[in-house]
Structure formats: C-alpha cells, structure tokens
Amino acid sequence: MTPPTGLPSGVSRTAVLIAQARQAESDRPDRLFHDPLAGPLADAAGRIPQVSEAGRRAADHFVLRTRFFDDRLLEAAQAGLRQVVLLAAGLDTRAFRLGWPAGTRLFEVDLPELVAFKEKALADLGAQPACGRTVVAADLREDWPAALREAGFDPAAPTAWLVEGVLMYLTPEDGERILDRVRELSAPGSRLAAEHVNRAYIDLPQMAPAMGRLAATRAAWLSSVEDPQEWLSPYGWRAQVTHQADLARRFGRPVPAMADPEIVGSARIWLVHAVR
Structure with missing residues (x-):
C-alpha cells in the first residue's frame, strides 16, 4: 500500500530508515557528518518506528556506511572527477550537504514515484544543491542508461558511481546487468x-x-556476493574492501553488532571502492 505521503512502498521505504539514522547522527556533538535535510525528508515520508533491535543495529551500520561513501565520493572529486551518478539514490542528500568542487554535476537515478515525492519535498523545504544536480526517473531493471544520457550524462567523462543499499534487493541477473551498463558508461579513470x-549474512539467525519483514513489504534480499574483488574484476574494476570494524575504530565508534x-x-x- 502506498503511504499517504506518496512515497512508494517496498524497497523505497527503506530510505526512510536511512534518513532517520542520518538525522540521529547529525544531532550528535561528535557527528561523522551533518545532514540537515534528513529529518525533514523522513517527516515528509512518514517515519518508521525503530521497534526492533535489528533496526537499532542497522542504524549504526547506516552511519558508518554513509561516512565511508561520503569520503569515497569526495576523494573522487579531489582527483578531478566532476561527474557523479547515484544509482537508487533514495532520499540521499549528498548533492546538498557535501562540499563539491565547482563544475561538479551530480545525477540521481531512482524510480519515478520516489523521484516525484522527493522533488516535491525538497521544493517545499526550499533546498538548494551545492552542485549541478539532475534527477533521472528510471527503473534500474530497465533501460536507465538511455534516460541518463538524455539527461546530459557524458560517457566520455570519468565518472564517480555510487551503488548504495540496492544490489542485495535485486536478482543476480539484474545486478550483473547493472554492472555491465555501468562498465559501458565508465571512461578510464x-x-x-x-x-x-x-x-x-543473509542466513544469520539474528x-x-x-x-521476514523485508519480504513482507516486497523488499526481500535476492542476491549476495562472496568475493567483491573477484566479482568486480570482469567488469574492469580494481576493487578494495573496507571492513566496518576498521571504520568503527578509525572513527572512534563501537563496531556495529551486525558487522x-x-x-x-x-x-x-x-x-x-574501485577504480577503472
């Protein structure tokens, strides 16, 4: 059932939990990032009660994950990349809250219903991006590269890609198709x-x-990967893996129980993170 706010059900609703975690982190005096839009977006979407221990553990993961990917994107920008694509962007606000160099153009790709909801919510908040921002309404299981190109994406320019919190929700075949298309659109560098x-991880008793709750909301996890470096190598990526325990120690945080x-x-x- 679609919530009265207009935010789609299923996988899109998980974006609300992530936004709530970003707001809670932003309220900490020792915060790892600041996201002033997270709370208002969660309010507009309709908050999800954190009633389970698993939900509380997930929030710790979302915080470390957010900072990790923030750093990777800013490193890419510092290396001269001025084209950024967020696939399945959800309620992501990096276009608004990160310090992007002049000339950066960021594309957000997500389902049409989610894009429509988010754009209205951001307009109501008067939010202004810190870089060039283009939204692309497309299903990642369909021909999203065509929509991305039509929106002005340049496949000849090196691109910083972020695929956060979505691949496990896709079938292995759909995930492979996304990686194929990203490869085709990725210039050297x-x-x-x-x-x-x-x-x-999927099979953990805890x-x-x-x-079960994810499956009941049409957001079951459908795929997994045993070796990320081996997984990405055929697509032309030289990958490195960072363990959350190492991230937690680096930032002076407890290791999330789920990791x-x-x-x-x-x-x-x-x-x-990987380089082509």
Missing part, C-alpha cells in the same frame, strides 16, 4: 563505490526477523 552482502566478526562470524556487509 572512473571510480565505483558499492555495497553488498555475502550469503552468510537477521531472520528483519528478512562484528565476534558476533556474526563469517557474515559480511561488503563496503567496496
């Missing part, structure tokens, strides 16, 4: 940042309640 999980090897064993949430 392009960079990729992405998230995925391994099968052991994740069973969350997996702590002492708790989850061999289960992994992969945070990956």
